Amino acid sequence: MLARQRLLGAGTVACALLCALLCMLPARALASATQESVLMDDNEFIYSSPQHIAGRLDQLKGLGVDRVKISISWGLIAPDPTSRQRPKFDATDPAAYPAGTWDRYDTLVRLAHQRGLKVYFQFTPPAPQWAIPRQQPTNQGIPLGQTPHSGEFGQFVQAVGRRYSGTYLAPAPAGSSSSSTSAPDAIPRVDYWGIWNEPNFPSWLNPWYRKLPHGKREFLQPSAYRGLVDAAWNGLETSGHGADTILIGETANFGNLTPMDFVRALYCVSPAYRPLTGAAARYVGCPTAGNRGHFAAQHPGLFKATGFAHHPYSFDYSPGRPYPARTFVTLYNLSQLEGLLNRTFAAYGKSRRGGVPLYLTEWGYKTDPPNPFVKTSPAQQALWLDEGEYMTWRDPYVRSLAQFLLVDDAPNSMYPVGSRLYWHPFQTGLTTLDGTRKPSFAAYRIPIWLPVARHGHRVEVWGQLRPADHTSLQSAALQYRRAGSASFETIREVRTGSPEGFLVAHVALPSPGQVRLMWQAPGGGELEYSRAAPVG
Structure with a gap:
């Protein structure tokens, strides 16, 4: 009592x-009375020892987190990822990948399962170099986000789906189980997926344009991402995950295309919610002719995915205030994105009862201290996290809200100490780098x-x-x-x-x-x- x-x-x-x-x-x-609490912190959960991961997962359990979001990086798992020559192997078979490359993910999944924590895998770049088209220009971003062959990506997704089906047998990596035996046992199932990261941002998906005659440009990200969604959808269905939670979007507020423009281009609709045709379609990589039924049938993942994921950062502004850049979709104006998605689906005759669900899969506030270039204090961070939680609870479209980082990122030591680039990483954690709890730790709990x-x-x-x-x-x-x-x-x-x-x-x-x-x-x-x- x-x-x-x-x-x-x-x-x-x-x-x-x-x-x-x-x-x-x-x-x-x-609807949001059942919204999940999600937390993402790759440094703590996939780039650390099993003992460290176990301790951090215990901390998440104590905070009341439901699900841990993990970047499943193709380049960390693929064979010969820096080679331009594709190795000969069956990319859909998890056993065909190099020994040990799955260990970090197997460990995380097993340790999370032992604690009753659920796992959310987000497929992320970099792709292995052999999966990048040779003719692709590389001067519009960093190698991290080079657009791969969609077919190769789909095979990788299928391999991941097969390994984390709940029936795949593999010995537990050292430190991931309390059992002393190395006999193979089934890896727990993962049933929650995100496709790519911030595909409207050049670092995560590039090249982002190609030149057309008369000084025009074709924006490449929408069509490239459409292909990745098609491939991932097929890979997940083929590996037995078609009924899982599958999220598309994962859009950023900063980007070559705004979130709203990216969604319209992804679905090939005009601001009046009519299918694009002619030059308007060509400028965003959409079919210039055809009917709505064909488009929906050719891209089932766009319409059958569980929901749309977005990263509604508003940085130094409280969630209850409009962000100065009106192109941002923050917690304050989520209704704009909700309306866009619902009207877009209706334009194709694919309206959903209750509307298209939203998953807010990365969010938080950097603080000063330690970052002197932001204006949000630790006390404001705590206040605004609570306000945001309340706002999303009130929104019937929202299914989850993800806190980005448990622990502050370290500064980027490649740049001069104290410079803006030195502090460019995220200090959105609930604790500082040395483990000191910010006021947001208790406020989040x-x-x-x-x-x-x-x-x-x-x-x-x-x-x-x-x-x-x-x-x-x-x-x-x-x-x-x-x-x-x-x-x-x-x-x-x-x-x-x-x-x-x-x-x-x-x-x-x-x-x-x-x-x-x-x-x-x-x-x-x-x-x-x-x-x-x-x-x-």
């Missing part, structure tokens, strides 16, 4: 409880948000007990501290009302101060607190 602290005076308590009973509403039955942060008779308090056991209702104490008071006092108990531990209460707060949630896991353990949310 939740530990109790000293309550407010009897009269205040009675008033608060009566108002709460009369005004409390159950958690809203929104138990988010709290007041949509209207003013005292009154009916103040809405939203929160989440992210690490709680979501198979049963959980309780927390809602605590209040008047302005000028030295201590918090419990005013009522609140309960979760959804599978992911979300809760909503309406309470009377008689004067300015602060509110917070206090939670203790059933059976004992340390008391855990949300941040203290101010009430004006």
Whole structure:
């Protein structure tokens, strides 16, 4: 049972409880009431020792993360990745790849499975050099994102799908299992996939244009990505993953094409949601003639994928404010992307009941300290992560929100110390590089948000007990501290009302101060607190 602290005076308590009973509403039955908590940090989970990975996964479990997102990098697994000559091997057969190249991923999948954590594999570049067309120009980006032959990519996807089907037998890599035997056993199944990373950004998919007569350009990223989606869709279906969660998009806000323009070009529709024809189609690599039915049949992954993934960074701006660059799709204006996807699907006669789901698969805020070139403080990071969680909970299209980084990236030592490029990596972690917890660590674990942060008779308090056991209702104490008071006092108990531990209460707060949630896991353990949310 939740530990109790000293309550407010009897009269205040009675008033608060009566108002709460009369005004409390159950958690809203929104689609996002079941949204997953995802976290991505490749440095911690695929470029570390099994012992380190195990410790970090334990940390994620303690934070209440549901799923860990992992870049499954083709170039780390493929044979002879720097050779222009394709090796002779069956690229669809996991056993045909070099010994040991799968170990980092096998280890992660096994260790996550042991802890009840789910895995999300995102196929990412670089591709092996032998999979890059020889005639392809290389002066429009970095080798990381060179567009491969889609057929070769599809074979690689099929190999990954076969290995992580849930039935593929392989010895556990050293350190990935508590068993002392090296006998082969089945690698746990992965059933959640993302296709490529930020295909509208030149570093991740290039070349991004080719010159046409009369000074015109053809934007190559939409058609290149369409081919990658086709190949990956076929590879996943062939390997038994057609019914899995499969995400396309993974779009960036910075890019050669804005997220909205990229989606229109990917689906070959005009701003009026009519199929492109003629020169307008040619400029973005779309068929210049044909009917809607043919296009949808030729590209099933575009229309049958589980949902669309986007990275809604708003950098030094809170999620509740419009970003100055109106071409960005942030949490503030997600409805624009939602409307675009729904109208695009409708244009092809492929409308979905409830709309096209959105998966927000990379998000966070860099902080100062340590990065002196950003304006977001660690306290603001904590505040904005909670606000963003609340906003996505309210959005019925959103199925998941992914925190980018558990631990801050190290500075880039290739550049002068203290320069902007030195600090170019992401300091979006919940801890600093030395392991110091930022305020966002506790805020992420138990988010709290007041949509209207003013005292009154009916103040809405939203929160989440992210690490709680979501198979049963959980309780927390809602605590209040008047302005000028030295201590918090419990005013009522609140309960979760959804599978992911979300809760909503309406309470009377008689004067300015602060509110917070206090939670203790059933059976004992340390008391855990949300941040203290101010009430004006």
